[in-house]
Amino acid sequence: MSLTELACKRVQELTPYQSARRIGGKGRIYLNANENPLSINYELDSGCYNRYPDCQPEEVLSAYAAYAGLEPQQIMVSRGSDEAIGLLVRTFCEPGKEQILICPPTYGMYSIAAETNGIGVVKVPPREDFQPDTAAIKAAMEQNRVKVIFFCSPNNPTGTIIDEKILREMLEYTKDRALVVVDEAYIEFNSDRTVVGMLKEYSNLVITRTLSKAFGLAGLRCGFTLAAPEIISLLLKVIDPYPICAPVAQVATAALQPKNLEIVFERVEMLNRIRDTFADRVAKLSFVKKVYPSSGNYSLIEFTDGEKLFDFMKQNGIILRDFNDKPRLKNCVRITVGTQEEMNQVLEAMEKFEK
């Protein structure tokens, strides 16, 4: 028996999440992972590393609670929001029997988290405008045992913000039978549209957040789950004992202080402006068919030949994210919003492609 055959059958059959880092590619400009182009420096106190950290460092919870306008008991901190997605799936779905529901094209980790745990994935295509199709979701829920629905708002990669009425309809429909998770990884780029205010109305609503995007701390690995205290307690039964390293807790706490939040939101405004001017300019190119309106720090663009554009840019040292093989996204490429200088270079390269 080979070592591969020794592994669980479902693991043998898995394809790991194709993260930007795993796909790789060498270039000068990386606009493939929705990272923030700017970093902020934080100081560390390394005199405490002989001790284990708290599972849920209090200072991090209270800093995030203050930022989100919630109580610390409504918050869980985890190793990125990816860990939270995995915990939600494992805490609420029975392997082999129950499923999650997603509306692709959307973030890839929901189905990976389910599949690695032997949990099924029900896929319900969204409407033409990329909003969830409530009738189709209800029909699918009648046929399956769905315990967790994942909506991503702003959606990665389309940039769509979920319609509040649709979300309410789904929350009411799923009351007492399933959780509705709204992944707000990019919500700082359109803060007004957070659904955090709905937590007090719907106990089955869960929101995931991260410091990886607007806060520019993807390398830190720090994410948050916002939900009813009862849900948080359940997740904390499943989480590892020490998910948050001491230096991570220090940096996260500093990043959430009001003075730093000001810097973060100034940069958010700057990136939004860069995105909007970039979108206007790119829309004028002859080989651009559609620029999706985006509420995130990225722009999804449909080209006449997306693969060719992607390869051309790569040859020019600019690494983007190709979505050509994803449902409804033929010829689409996602471009992270970088600095103004980087976006100028993207446009320059594209003008060369046009010739």
Ligand SMILES: *Cc1c(COP(=O)(O)O)cnc(C)c1O
């Ligand atoms: C980037 C991203 C995440 C990952 O967040 P981490 O906190 O870095 O794990 C989660 N959801 C979506 C939609 C993302 O695009």
